[in-house]
Amino acid sequence: MMYDLIVVGSGPGGLKAATRAATAGLKTALVEKSDIGGTCLNWGCIPTKMFLGATAASPLLHTQVKAKTVTGSLDFSLPSLVQKKDRFIKGTRSAAEKQLISLGVDILKGTAAFSSPTAITVTNDEGSTEVTFKKLIIATGSMPSAFPGLEPDGDCVLNSSHVLTLTEAPESLIIVGAGAIGLEMGDFFSRLGTKITIVEALPNLAPSEDPDVGDTFRKILKREKWGIRTGEKVQSLKTVDGNAVLTFESGETLTADKALMAAGRTPASQELNAAAAGIECVGAGWITTDDHLLAAENIYAIGDVNGRTLLAHAADHQACYAVDHASGKTTAAYESGPMPACIYGHTEVMRVGPNTAELQKAGHTVETSTAMLVANSIAQSYGSTQGFVKVLWVENKVHGIVAIGHGVSHLVTGATIMVKQQWSLKDVHSIIWAHPTLDEALEMALIAPRKPA
Amino acid sequence: MMYDLIVVGSGPGGLKAATRAATAGLKTALVEKSDIGGTCLNWGCIPTKMFLGATAASPLLHTQVKAKTVTGSLDFSLPSLVQKKDRFIKGTRSAAEKQLISLGVDILKGTAAFSSPTAITVTNDEGSTEVTFKKLIIATGSMPSAFPGLEPDGDCVLNSSHVLTLTEAPESLIIVGAGAIGLEMGDFFSRLGTKITIVEALPNLAPSEDPDVGDTFRKILKREKWGIRTGEKVQSLKTVDGNAVLTFESGETLTADKALMAAGRTPASQELNAAAAGIECVGAGWITTDDHLLAAENIYAIGDVNGRTLLAHAADHQACYAVDHASGKTTAAYESGPMPACIYGHTEVMRVGPNTAELQKAGHTVETSTAMLVANSIAQSYGSTQGFVKVLWVENKVHGIVAIGHGVSHLVTGATIMVKQQWSLKDVHSIIWAHPTLDEALEMALIAPRKPA
Structure with missing residues (x-):
């Protein structure tokens, strides 16, 4: 079978690419070896947001209990939360599948591997089929990284997929990695009463953000009684006698009911047989792409797997470009424009565009202007007044x-x-x-006096 | 004493005008007969937001209890909520006063009345003082309307200021008027367990919005067991034997512990002796202004009192213009640009720009495109999926x-x-x-197919 376009992977990038291509009239196939929706829908952004949204009352209430405006107690049912999340995800998956079918997209279940620069073999339990393409988009995404000595075993050492299937909140949880996944899952489990210890090899929490974001996060989480260990490298993380035991390089150990490995992602390119299509990979397998997101002639790589930006909406944006370029609607180089990125939870991080260090590295002289949330009436109304909005000016x-x-x-x-x-x-x-809005803190930051970064 | 600029009224418009003028180097006085901050800070936007923010956990929890993901109970303390609100307002007021003083603004406590087109008399308990001005900005705002037979008595029939001082939540509350004030206060008291009945003379809830906003609000509030009476005129509202008794024109009566009059605002222009300055008023006393917000030579009227837009941020925006025009920084006519307006609470309304009827009245052919919140993952995560985003296109x-x-x-x-x-x-x-954000519902509405309004 020959397709105008084959998309490999059905995460946000792959789904968008397939629907856009089919809508534009291309004969399109979508290859998926697991669940439609990829990491974002099944094991990433969406399940964590479902958990955080459903339990959002907890930290709000906690703040008010401290302020003595309310008394009361909450007891969340993790099995019900998991069930509710699963139901939503299943429904969304099914809706996405129906839409693909209604658009005439062939869904090929199985693992794709290049057999030549113009053909892939799709293998599943029933065997292998070769299909050929005029254009192909690789959108296979990424997976949790496995570090030697810190491999999740699904028993007490969990990865970000395992942790979504727990039916009982652990008494204590060690989280390795203080990026979005670690901070969000920590917030969620702390709402269920779990004692959280977060461990980060780099000096700051939210290490890809400006250091003052990490500093503020630290202050907030300390007040919430999280254990925080930053700038310390982990040597091993193992299940020992029914507990998770973390050993630092210093030899010190931490023990908890469970541990979550939330450090790093690795590209899902291993099974592609990329070399057969002349595709180059670097590092752990990140696919090299040119200015047009091309990994080889007629073959694009979008989303996490090309290592540019590991965010669902980046994949979505690249998907639109790749389909438009593949169908001749654009010949310009791909430009992402400023990228938004958020960490969700009771305390959130929002960033658009480069951070200060990145701007300075690009040779810019940066000024900053800042407004503290404590002066904002909406922040005051929730009793959550720690934080700031900072604007970077060039x-x-x-x-x-x-x-x-x-x-x-x-x-x-x-x-x-x-x-x-x-x-x-x-x-x-x-x-x-x-007025009154939290947005006024952004306005105040924009009009505040500027100082050199 | 002669001032470059006198500002009468210290709500959002007056405060902004005085600080902007003083910052620009004008010798400035601010006249206030009551509390610095006006309605917005003391009896309006801010206290309601403090109440809604502090109790935000309640409807979130309520939704999850229904979904069986949580058990628990809450008991808010209204005295503590009132105390917390009062403390914040007092602090904000004090900060505003200090800022004014630090900028060299003279704060004149008392009631202002024109004695001539270039002078006002400020009267307080200690007597009267005449002050003269080169320019003056009237920013006296508005007050709750009083309708014959429906006058709040502070006993069982309350206005929007009285209701903020209750220390015990009524068992039942009749709210007359389904605009922002009525809907927000109803949401707040329903969180405290009060049974709400809302009464609106016009056919729709949120009557200044598109009818489908009102329809959706009705569906949501019905599910929350509010009594809803629309399109029915009220003849009287009185305290009878310790209860609030509302009588419709039809003769039917409703009885509740308390009633809140939240219908209509009237301009606070009565005490100004406006005629002495050659200022014209219309209707209930709305001050007539020209394209430069001038009510008479060298006298501006901004904010609610000119009847253009009864919103704090409109006053703020007009204040900036009036000061700039008064100090010769602009000669252009005042233009507000598109006005945002929100109703806050668990169910919110957000509107920017004119509604469909207003656009059509202006001769435009309107198309609309809509996205339902039920398809949005963040709405799903909170379990609050009723609602929509609608875009009006010309x-x-x-x-x-x-x-x-x-x-x-x-x-x-x-x-x-x-x-x-x-x-x-x-x-x-x-x-x-x-991704994932509620904002994607706005994106979906923007890209959805359009149909004639």
């Missing part, structure tokens, strides 16, 4: 915005537009800012 | 955006920019939309 134009605090992910679309359009102070005054 | 440009549902006020800044910049579909694709 030559009087907004080049980046970062925020930490309760609810700051809500600022993301406005912030994305401002960075994309490189707003000046005049633009800030071009709109009426609604 | 000639393929965004002219208005309206939304109803949990959390939709968070869309306001992005929406304001889109309406202000009259986005086309191309602009929608110019940014990367973060």
Whole structure:
């Protein structure tokens, strides 16, 4: 069978690519070896958001109990939360599948491997089939990294997929990795009463953000009684006598009911037989792409697997470009524009565009202007006043915005537009800012005095 | 004493005007007869937001209890909530006063009345003082309307100020008026266990919004067991034997522990002796202003009192213009640009720009495109999936955006920019939309098929 376009992988990038291609009239196939929706829907963004949304009352209440405005207690049922999440995911998966079928996309279940630069073999329990393509988009995504000595065993040492299937909240949980996954899962389990210890090899929490984001996160989590160990390398993480035991390189150990490995992602390119199509990989298998997201002639790689940006919406954006380029609608080089990224939970991080270090590395002189959330009436109304919004300026134009605090992910679309359009102070005054809103903290940051970064 | 600029009233408009003028070097006085901060800070937006923020856990929990993911109970302490609110308001007031003083603004406590077109008399318990001005800004705001037969008595029939001082939640509450104040206070008291009945003379809840907003609100509130009476006129509202008794024009009566009059606002212009300055008022006393917000030579009227838009941020925006015009920094006519407006609570309304009827009245052919929140993963995560985002298009440009549902006020800044910049579909694709966010419902609405309004 010959397809105009084959998409390998059905995460946010692959799904978008397949639907866009089929809508544009291309004869399209989508290859998926596991569940439609990929990591984002099944084991990533969506399940964590379902957990965080369903339990959002807990930290709000906790804050008010401290403020003595309320008494009461909550007892979440993890089995019910898991069931509710699974039901939603199953429904979404089924809706996505139906949409693909209604658009005429052939869904090929199995593992894809290149047999030549113009053909792949799809292998499943029933055997192998070769299909050929005019164009192909690799959208196989990424998987949790496995580090020697820290391999999740599914018993007491869990990866981010295992942890979503727990039916009982552990008394204590060690989390290795203080990026989005670690911080979000820690927030969720702390709502269920789990004692959290987070371990990060780098010096800061949320290590890809400006250090002051990490500092603020540390203050907030300390107050919430998290154990925090940063700048310390882990030597091993094992199940020992029914407990998770972490050993630092220093020899010190930590013990907890469970441990979650949430450090690093590795590209899902191993099974592709990429060399057969002349595709180059670097490092752990990240697929090298050119300015048009091409990994080889007529073969694109989008999303996590090309290592550019490990975010669902980056994959989605690249998918649109790749389909448009494949169908001749654009010949321009791929440009992502400013990338938004959020960490969700009761305390959130929102960033659009590069951080200070990245801007400085690109040769820019950076100024920053900041507003603290404590001066914002909506932050005050929730009693969650720790945090800030910071604007990064280059030559009087907004080049980046970062925020930490309760609810700051809500600022993301406005912030994305401002960075994309490189707003000046005049633009800030071009709109009426609604009152009272958390957004006014962003306005205050935009108009605050600037200082050199 | 002669001032470059006198500002009468210290609500959001007056405060902004005084600080902006003083910062620009004008010799400035601010006259206030009551509390610094006006209605917004003391009896309006801020206290209601403090109440809604502090109790936000309640409806989130309620939703999850229904979904059987949690058991538990809450008992809010209204005295503590009132105390917390009062403490915040007092602190904010004090901070505002200190800032004014540090900027060199003279705060004149008392009631202002024009004695001539260039002088006012400020009267307080200690007597009267005449002060003269080069320019003056009236920013006296508005008050709850009093209708004959429905006058709040502070006993069982309350206005929006009385209701903020209750220390015990009534068992039952009749709310007259289904605009922002009525809906927000109803949401708050329902969280404390009060049985709410809302009464609106117009056919729809949220009557200044598109009718489908009102329809959705009705569905949601019915499910929450509110009594809803729309399209029925009230003849009287009285305290009778320790209860609030509402009588419809039909003769039917409703009885509750308390009633809240939340219908209509009336301009606070009565005490100004406006005629002495040659200022014209219409209707209940709304001050007539020209294209430069001038009510008479060198005298501006901003905010609620000019009747243009009864919103804090409208006053703030007009304040900036009036000070700039008064100090010669602009000579252009005042233009507000698209106005954002929100109703807050567990179910929120967000609107930017005119509604469909207003656009059609202006001669536009309107198309709409809509996305339902039920398809949004963040709405799903909270279990609050009723609602929608609707975009109003004129000639393929965004002219208005309206939304109803949990959390939709968070869309306001992005929406304001889109309406202000009259986005086309191309602009929608110019940014990367973060995933997963409620904002994606706005994106879906923007790219959805359009149909004639």
